[in-house]
Amino acid sequence: MTSFSQIIKAAGFCWFLLVTASASAGGFSVAPVRVFLKDVPQVVMTVGNASESEIYIQTELMAWTQHDEKDVYTTSREVLVSPPMFKIPAGGEQTVRVRLMGETAVSQERTFRLFLQEVPQVKADQAEVSTTLKVGVPIFIQPTKADSANYEWQAIRSAEGITLKVKNTTNSHIQITGLKLSDSGGKLIKEENVFAYVLADRSFHWDIKLEQPWRGDKFLLQATSDRGDIKTTVELSTPITVAP
Template sequence: MRSKRGYVRIRLPIWGFLLFLGAVLALGDPAMAGQLKLSTVRIDLSDRQPSAVLTLTNTGPSRSLVHLRLMAWSQVSGADRLEPTDAVLVNPPIADILPGAQQVVRIGYAGALQTPNERTFRLFIEEVPLQDSTGAQAVETILKISLPVFLPPQSPPTKVLAAAPPERGIPTVFMLNRGTRHARFTEYQLIGRGGVAGSLHKTSGYVLASTWMGYPLDDKDLAVPGPEKLRLTTEDGPVEIPLDPAVRQEMR
């Protein structure tokens, strides 16, 4: 079951892919991209349920060769980090799917017992370009898709978000997750004195357990008088987080 190389590539114009990816992350609907349809947009594993199934459907008129691989996913100093892992495996790592056919992919947890914090991974899926009947490789847009894979912590999971006000001249708001599981949000907005609001930013943001991430602001945000809180649309609903300068100390 050990995974070899594999990411995610799909035949789509770039604007079409971006619309698809935004809809998938915001709504959580089954994913459709180019020739491939994915049965889910996230995978949850646990000690009680150490394996899961993902179904890939080839909706196009030609065969589709797909590579898959899993990577450990963390966030360090405000940046995503991906590293090879044997804790979660994917089978098969390569799939040749005929038109109209399906491929069942199994994702299995083979690591140590659950840890105090949620463990996070990314499953990358890549459609490999095929040669045409003349032997020439067709020109196509090659893209990646990745699905998050979550393994919950030992104790009941928590997520406690905190945020620091933007520093002068740095158009970024920083969010810190003091909890033991990830926080995901699709919108964020800076709110100042008197309820004056900055720009509404659309995103597919994650702040993993016990880490912090920065998200960009713009000129409208920097003009907000006395920023007081950050309004988020999360997977659990809308929340408002007071801005606290002390959060920067925890980020160091």
């Protein structure tokens, strides 16, 4: 019989796929998909096993920052996760408690991710290494007083379209899930589904490819986000004329 310690050791040899936009991965589900800690220092999560066999889960809590528009993760002990590893029978559930160890009163949002990894069960006659999925649940320690929505947008014409950049000047994150660009007359220039977290005081950009040439020097931007819909006019920096 395979021991739990053998299963945990085997995890180091597995290929991990990070899932950030879904509440489920493989045979297990997680709820809620985002955790907010402000007025209460603890949140209870539920991990469910929809498969027909028991599964083993290990957790890892990481501090989450961004640098040069890339996510950066470092080990942290500021948030306690209990239990850190567990098994769930087929069709069963496991309660996981997430608790902030420090002060909840912060002036700028602090961000973490809780990674939940399904660990493959090792079998003596197994010739190949199994692949498993890894779910990353964002954890936000919200500021005592959140800034009003205020974002700086810049646009530069590129060879294939427009490079659109946003700087989050607030003390909380924003999650942007959609971009719609229209000209001054309301004609659609481009609409895209996107998925990007921009943490407090961080920036992000999108390279938007245009199928048809557009010669305008400003456009109406509508962005869909977890802080509400954003509508603003964006002027292109050093606009140039692109021949059809």
